[in-house]
Amino acid sequence: MRRTMTILATLALATPAAAQEMTDAQRSQVTELDGPVPARIEAPAAGVPSDAxxxxxxxxxxxxxxxxxxxxxxxxxxxxxxxxxxxxxxxxxxxxxxxxxxxxxxxxxxxxxxxxxxxxxxxxxxxxxxxxxxxxxxxxxxxxxxxxxxxxxxxxxxxxxxxxxxxxxxxxxxxxxxxxxxxxxxxxxxxxxxxxxxxxxxxxxxxxxxxxxxxxxxxxxxxxxxxxxxxxxxxxxxxxxxxxxxxx
The missing domain is CATH 2.60.120.560 (Exo-inulinase; domain 1)
Structure with a gap:
């Protein structure tokens, strides 16, 4: 499941009281995405990208x-x-x-x-x-x-x-x-x-x-x-x- 779905689910389940009990790190994690991870390409200066x-x-x-x-x-x-x-x-x-x-x-x-x-x-x-x-x-x-x-x-x-x-x-x-x-x-x-x-x-x-x-x-x-x-x-x-x- 994509992290975006996890974000939506977490936000939907989190009550105001529960949100107040979360640490700043936990609040930050709610909106952090695990993926999809972008593919790595080569992008040489003044050159052609490797996926072009x-x-x-x-x-x-x-x-x-x-x-x-x-x-x-x-x-x-x-x-x-x-x-x-x-x-x-x-x-x-x-x-x-x-x-x-x-x-x-x-x-x-x-x-x-x-x-x-x-x-x-x-x-x-x-x-x-x-x-x-x-x-x-x-x-x-x-x-x-x-x-x-x-x-x-x-x-x-x-x-x-x-x-x-x-x-x-x-x-x-x-x-x-x-x-x-x-x-x-x-x-x-x-x-x-x-x-x-x-x-x-x-x-x-x-x-x-x-x-x-x-x-x-x-x-x-x-x-x-x-x-x-x-x-x-x-x-x-x-x-x-x-x-x-x-x-x-």
Whole structure:
């Protein structure tokens, strides 16, 4: 029996008189949990947790496929992968629900002739539906709910933590998938927390539905676990050091 059940039983049985007779140590023990004991993992500094799945470690795209079907057609060189412009989005071969996702990305250093949504545009789509925007938002004005680290067209970041173009940036994303009832209607919407370069920019915000460019988002279909997708938005965006921990 879990310690939580013991706590509830002890609290239920303890009368005010009995509680007064307990020592401080005994009162403390009422709310102490014996388990379950968390599993021990290795968490090296600037490394990958031992219980994580590496989605891209610099060598190949084995964990990815083209959304259009077949192998992922993005390029891998010098430990990074780049969007192969025009080849289409890629997605993980594995499905995920609740996750902790770490991903590093870099917008092109060349910005002349590009501004707004045309500068370093890509996106991280959770369950292939809900986008955390990738964009060069360093001295590059655009609509606020479309800049880097926005939940695209839904939530504006708390701050703009963008680094200059050409520098590596990171997202750490904690995501809880939506839950659907027996009638296929959303019972609990998705929520997401995003750290951009180590700074909290989305704090457990509610995802309002599938990401759309035009119109209002909605949960238009019930779904289960699904791949993580990276967008080809015709920009030379690079990625590296991608890993995920399944929190489901």
């Amino acid at each position: 799945t590496v989605l891209f470690g610099g060598e190949n795209l084995d964990a990815w496929e083209s959304v259009e079907g077949g192998p992922a057609e993005w390029t891998v060189e010098d430990g990074i992968m780049r969007v192969n412009r025009g080849s289409g989005a890629i997605r993980t071969t594995q499905d995920f629900c609740d996750v902790q996702l770490h991903i590093e990305w870099r917008a092109p250093s060349e910005t002349e002739g590009y501004d707004g949504q045309d500068r370093g545009n890509s996106g991280v789509f959770l369950q292939e539906r809900y986008e955390v925007q990738v964009l060069d938002s360093y001295d590059n004005p655009t609509y606020a709910n479309g800049q880097a680290a926005s939940i695209y067209k839904q939530h504006i970041p708390l701050v703009n933590a963008s680094r200059p173009p050409g520098e590596w940036q990171s997202y750490d994303i904690i995501y809880t998938a939506p839950e659907f009832g027996s009638d296929d209607r959303v019972r609990e919407p998705a929520h997401v927390t995003v750290l951009h370069n180590g700074v909290v920019v989305q704090n457990h915000v509610e995802i309002q539905g599938k990401t759309v460019w035009i119109g209002a988002p909605s949960y238009d279909e019930a779904h289960g676990c699904a791949p993580i997708m990276l967008q080809d938005h015709d920009a030379d965006v690079a990625y590296r050091n991608i890993w995920v921990r399944d929190l489901s």
